[in-house]
Amino acid sequence: MVDVNIAGALADLYTLQERDQELDKIKEQQEQLPEELVEVRQRWAELSGRLSQLKERYLALQREYKQNDLEIKDLMAKRKQAEDEQMQSSSVREQTQFENRIQQLSTRIDELTELTMPILEEMDELAAKIQALEEEMGQVKPELEALEAQNAERVAQLEAEYQEKLAVREEMAASIPKNLLREYQAIRRARKGVGVALVIAHGGVYRCSACSVQLPTHVAQRVYQGQQVVRCPSCGRLLWKGPQEG
Template sequence: MGVSDPLAELNRLQERDLELDQIREDQSRIPEELAQARLHLRQLEIHLGDLQEQLREVRMAYHKADLELQDLKSKREKAKAAQAQATGAKEQTQYGEQIRQLSGLIEDLEGNNKDIVGQIMPLLEQIEKLEEQLIQVKAQVDEARPRLEALETANQQRVDALEADYQSKKADRDQLAATIPPAIVKEYESIRRARKGTGLARMTKASSGYRCTACNVQLPMHVAQQVHQASKVVRCPSCGRILWKGE
């Protein structure tokens, strides 16, 4: 194979590759505290948005009711003025009925001090309650946002430190790869991509013969013999990884 045992070097290369894989995995892992802080702020922002929408709708309902109330009061005042000007009993009665109906509608909106609550007072109370809730939730958002930003900064520093470690170890890894025959490295890397991690597997002796440590399948005797001879690259008939007899 050109050097005494390039597969031993390939095994060391794989150890470095697996270490680099772990660094990448660590980089992508979101700390639980950060994940919870992101979720907490998102929930607060959604709650804040819901409250703002509710407040907008209640204010619209209040303004609509208030405009209707002012319109009814204006009509009642005109009816009262018209009744005062009326000369006949029929007209007096008609305006009186109109005033009675308008007063009933006004009472439905405005309420009274006895048995009718009306529509406007509950809307004002709801507006006041929603405004208080908004103040509280905004304060919670204002508290949660800088805390999340601090956690995001700390996590970015963690990721950056891992990246520096990764690049340093990647350079060492590439130097090691350069000492191994390129055809073997290329084959190993192709298998590693397909197998999501490992391209080389140690062959181990079992009670009934030899096994591939990656897939745990028993190897045919002629395959085991070829691995021991180390005259060429031999792959596991089951998982396709390059087999190595070990040191």
Template sequence: MNGSDALAELFRLQEKDLELDRIREEQGNLPEDLKAARARWQSLEAELAKHQGDLREQEMEYRQNEAEIADLKEKLGRAKEAQRQAQGAREQTQYENVIQQLTGRYEELEGLNEPKFEEISRLEGEVERVKALMAEAKPKLEELEAANAARVEALEASYQGKLAERNALAATIPANLVKEYEAVRKSRRGQGVAKVARTGSGYRCMGCNVQLPMNIAQKVYQGNQIVRCPSCGRIMWKGE
């Protein structure tokens, strides 16, 4: 295989590589309906987590208040019994003060827990509402996920078939040329080979659109050696 033929095959190899790149990119591009369904699901998950967190906090505070209320009831009962058994007015007054303090705190907690109970009921309703929305959304999301998995699998099968063709073609090209091409391609956004275009003012590299010195263009058209673009570094080919 002469140099010109090798470059022609190398350009064909690049076309196959670019096609493989497009397949990989397509695999990663989610369908819009799946992206919307995932975003909706994530939004519902976040909303559910918030309501559940708020509910746990309210329930904990409610239980703490209820425990203190129960303790206050017991203390009030003991204080009232002690007041009944008190012998003098002074002792009666002391217990009265204690009873007033305990009663004040008891009423305060009762006042706090009544709206807290209502908030707990509201949050429980919100949790159930969001769970219902998630239950409704889940089948569609699963359907879209399955369809996307099948799409990705089909693309993977296509990729592997085209990869085998690509590797078979690469095996017919001198290994040192393929290695050089792959190194350039890696650093140049997937394009290691560029055609040379004849223009009114001379010749241009179609990879970077920079005008080529005449001596460089002549070497490309002679096809006796590998020539790299002095601007972008791509391997240059004169085309068919």
């Protein structure tokens, strides 16, 4: 009875592994994005990045322009005050002092004005580029949203299939001894989704189907006797003799 139970449990476990691998495949399919969606996402990210850079540069120029503009207005106010005070002064010395002051202020105003003009020109150029990019993104957005919706529907359909298969898998797992199931699951996590391997016999040589290592004869014999759970001495996977003919 023990032999039959172990053999049957390993057979059930191997079938369970096939279901688990089907579930793994569904999860992989869910994560694999359609090529068209990947391309459009990349395009959107590229446009968004460029737009962000342009806007950042525009804001920096805008701050610089405002700072210059405030300084120019302050200098013009000071120049106007100096001109008013010059008109009210009576001595030649004061007239000369005010004239020098007015000249200094005018020179600084001209310098700032000259610096500000290229800033305005670049801001105009940037504004045009920003508008063009926003228009291009406006054209890409509907396509991206449509592809995202299609992908969401695809993922939802796969999830429904996954849940359906998972329910069947859980029902199958309930009939397998818990300690054996836990051991299988731990090995499967550590060994790329394969916890149970077949013993392949050819010309008197026995190999593990998972790692292809030749098994010692006494290990193969223990597997075929079916009196205990045997693990591959190389990869550690559970070994099953497979369905026997006759």
